[in-house]
Amino acid sequence: MTAPGADGPLRNWAGNVTFAAQRVLQPRSMDQLQELVAASSRLRPLGSGHSFSRVADTDGDLLSLAGLPPRVEVATDGRSVTVSAGLRYGELAPQLHEAGVALHNLGSLPHICIAGALATGTHGSGDRNGALATAVRALDLVLPSGEQLHVDRSTAWFPGAVVALGSVGVVTAVTLEVQPTYDVVQVIHDDLPAAAMRDNLDEVLAAGDSVSIFTTWDPRGAEQVWVKQRTDGDRRPMPDGWLGSRTAKAPRHPVRGMPAEATTEQVGVRGPWHTRLPHFRLDHTPSAGEELQTEYLVDRSDAAAVLEAVGALHERVRPPLLVSELRSIAADDLWLSPSYGRESLAVHFTWRPEPDAVLPVVEALEGVLAPFGARPHWGKVFGTDPGALAATYPRHDLARRLRRELDPDDVFGNEFLDTYLPR
Numbered sequence: 001m002t003a004p005g006a007d008g009p010l011r012n013w014a015g016n017v018t019f020a021a022q023r024v025l026q027p028r029s030m031d032q033l034q035e036l037v038a039a040s041s042r043l044r045p046l047g048s049g050h051s052f053s054r055v056a057d058t059d060g061d062l063l064s065l066a067g068l069p070p071r072v073e074v075a076t077d078g079r080s081v082t083v084s085a086g087l088r089y090g091e092l093a094p095q096l097h098e099a100g101v102a103l104h105n106l107g108s109l110p111h112i113c114i115a116g117a118l119a120t121g122t123h124g125s126g127d128r129n130g131a132l133a134t135a136v137r138a139l140d141l142v143l144p145s146g147e148q149l150h151v152d153r154s155t156a157w158f159p160g161a162v163v164a165l166g167s168v169g170v171v172t173a174v175t176l177e178v179q180p181t182y183d184v185v186q187v188i189h190d191d192l193p194a195a196a197m198r199d200n201l202d203e204v205l206a207a208g209d210s211v212s213i214f215t216t217w218d219p220r221g222a223e224q225v226w227v228k229q230r231t232d233g234d235r236r237p238m239p240d241g242w243l244g245s246r247t248a249k250a251p252r253h254p255v256r257g258m259p260a261e262a263t264t265e266q267v268g269v270r271g272p273w274h275t276r277l278p279h280f281r282l283d284h285t286p287s288a289g290e291e292l293q294t295e296y297l298v299d300r301s302d303a304a305a306v307l308e309a310v311g312a313l314h315e316r317v318r319p320p321l322l323v324s325e326l327r328s329i330a331a332d333d334l335w336l337s338p339s340y341g342r343e344s345l346a347v348h349f350t351w352r353p354e355p356d357a358v359l360p361v362v363e364a365l366e367g368v369l370a371p372f373g374a375r376p377h378w379g380k381v382f383g384t385d386p387g388a389l390a391a392t393y394p395r396h397d398l399a400r401r402l403r404r405e406l407d408p409d410d411v412f413g414n415e416f417l418d419t420y421l422p423r
């Protein structure tokens with residue numbers, strides 16, 4: 001167990017959230033974890049602390065799973081793996097590849113822990129790729145009583161427990177669907193003209209198994225399109241000059257001007273899935289390092305109108321912006337997943353770490369995105385009206401009921417949940 005950090009208060013990765021918690025409990029065994037949960041009246045599981053919102057905060061204790069013995073057990077049929085929930089994707093993925101299996105997708109960074117990423121609906125990109133949580137087949141939970149509960153896809157409320165913002169229990173192990181391992185090549189295309197992007201958005205997003213468009217909302221067009229293609233499918237490399245862009249001959253960082261050494265290998269060199277699907281390497285600082293992030297998921301059918309609405313704000317958006325990223329995500333059935341029930345476009349903003357400049361722009365963005373029922377990423381900075389946010393989730397009431405039933409004494413509650421998922 002860890003006392004408060006000697007070098008100051010507990011903060012998240014970005015440093016924009018100072019946790020109200022005074023300590024992080026770090027059990028070394030499942031027995032110890034269960035005892036700690038049973039004895040606590042206010043506690044909240046913490047992953048790797050990469051969320052920019054106050055989702056992980058608590059006025060009680062934080063509970064880290066990082067001290068538990070790691071577990072990676074691939075099923076004998078090679079179709080699933082059961083892992084300890086506190087592992088980071090970057091620790092798990094090479095072991096899976098070694099065992100001949102792979103996940104369907106990854107987020108932009110391998111640094112985040114599995115339970116923390118699942119809890120907020122973290123996603124990568126790809127028209128056919130659901131959020132990372134869509135790979136979950138089963139969860140082992142520790143309830144407020146300290147008891148363990150195993151739930152799987154046959155449990156009626158399972159879709160409410162996978163993306164649950166830490167509201168229903170401490171996830172200690174996760175069973176994830178896997179597939180035979182595969183290789184990916186990553187190619188960057190520079191300077192996609194605005195008209196080409198507007199008129200061919202579906203083609204651009206379908207150009208690979210995972211595609212990211214990076215833009216600073218320059219009216220002339222998008223600065224970079226990152227295309228990641230599996231080598232085991234019907235791979236069709238995009239030619240130089242594709243839609244008026246140019247194929248990059250050297251590695252890029254999503255933020256122009258930043259060194260590319262933190263990014264995963266590009267320029268078409270083939271490599272295992274986990275060394276290409278994330279944008280950033282585990283042993284480097286991901287993204288800009290000093291930043292805030294915001295992201296909204298909208299229905300894919302609204303993509304053109306949403307991009308036009310955000311583009312119209314470019315003079316306000318650009319000054320505090322480092323870069324925006326556009327990704328596609330397949331629909332799912334997880335009650336609180338931002339991609340619940342709709343094929344989605346994710347519109348992401350990496351901001352300079354300047355809240356006074358960023359927050360008014362976030363408010364302006366939310367003004368133009370409200371008519372589209374935009375769902376903010378739970379782990380990023382947003383200020384969406386709680387009622388309006390709840391109205392975008394058809395199963396919000398069921399998720400609230402699940403929270404009340406599984407946590408009757410509000411052990412796992414916090415201000416964030418009381419605002420966006422009130423009991």
Ligand SMILES: Cc1cc2nc3c(=O)[nH]c(=O)nc-3n(C[C@H](O)[C@H](O)[C@H](O)COP(=O)(O)OP(=O)(O)OC[C@H]3O[C@@H](n4cnc5c(N)ncnc54)[C@H](O)[C@@H]3O)c2cc1C
Nearest residue numbers: 045047048049050051108113115116119122123166171379
């Ligand atoms: C540089 C950077 C890049 C990012 N890129 C992406 C991206 O590509 N795609 C994307 O969707 N998001 C992205 N994010 C956001 C990030 O994936 C989410 O905020 C994610 O939730 C962080 O995981 P974490 O382990 O740090 O969780 P934390 O922030 O520690 O916790 C998040 C939530 O998970 C809960 N939780 C943690 N552990 C458990 C547990 N064992 N049981 C139950 N609940 C638990 C916490 O209580 C909290 O509610 C990025 C963030 C950063 C900083």
